[in-house]
Amino acid sequence: MVPACHEELRELYRDEHLVVVDKPAGLLSVPGRHPANFDSALSRLQAINPESRVVHRLDMSTSGVMVFALHADSHRALSRQFQDRLVSKGYTAEVWGIPEETSGSVDLPMRCDWPNRPRQIVDHEQGKPALTHYSCINNHDGTSSQNSRVWLEPVTGRSHQLRVHMAELGHPILGCEFYAHAEAYSASSRLNLHATRLTFMHPVLKESMTFEVSAPF
Incomplete structure (x- = not known):
């Protein structure tokens, strides 16, 4: 419930x-x-x-x-x-660590991990195309060097796409119960992902x- x-x-x-x-x-x-x-x-x-x-x-x-x-x-x-x-959709997220590249794209196909629903997984054979553009905004609240704030623009709209792509990049979203490691999950009391901008x-x-x-x- x-x-x-x-x-x-x-x-x-x-x-x-x-x-x-x-x-x-x-x-x-x-x-x-x-x-x-x-x-x-x-x-x-x-x-x-x-x-x-x-x-x-x-x-x-x-x-x-x-x-x-x-x-x-x-x-x-x-x-x-x-x-x-x-x-056009734009999201703000706080992620674990600092990406080596200040901007880039994650192009990894995804599908549902049926035995572990609602989790999604990257699957290069059976997955559907999924593309996300990202760019670093600044370091987390200006006081910590271990986390970053990023701007995310999903081109496709797969379930959990932003969560999976950032985790695959090595920078899981803080507070994510599905794809973040223990430290990243406990770093926030909520999932630090927000649909900031919508244009239609x-x-x-x-x-x-x-x-x-x-x-x-």
């Missing part, structure tokens, strides 16, 4: 076609299978407008910007943008819209 999330789901923008929110860490994107896990970003929005529809998802442990559709047409148009990779085309106005929320860690 998922622990209750007491933080609010903050709305950044709403019109008759869509709503953009800042999802807190610890809140599911959509309801879980167990009745006790009904609380989620989607269910909270549906309490306001029953027509609210999910377009994309963030892991429960990941905070940040999400967009939801408010009717079938906007859902179709927004979903197509994500499917066709026309949406408004499905009706046909205008580019960008929403940005600074990382809370």
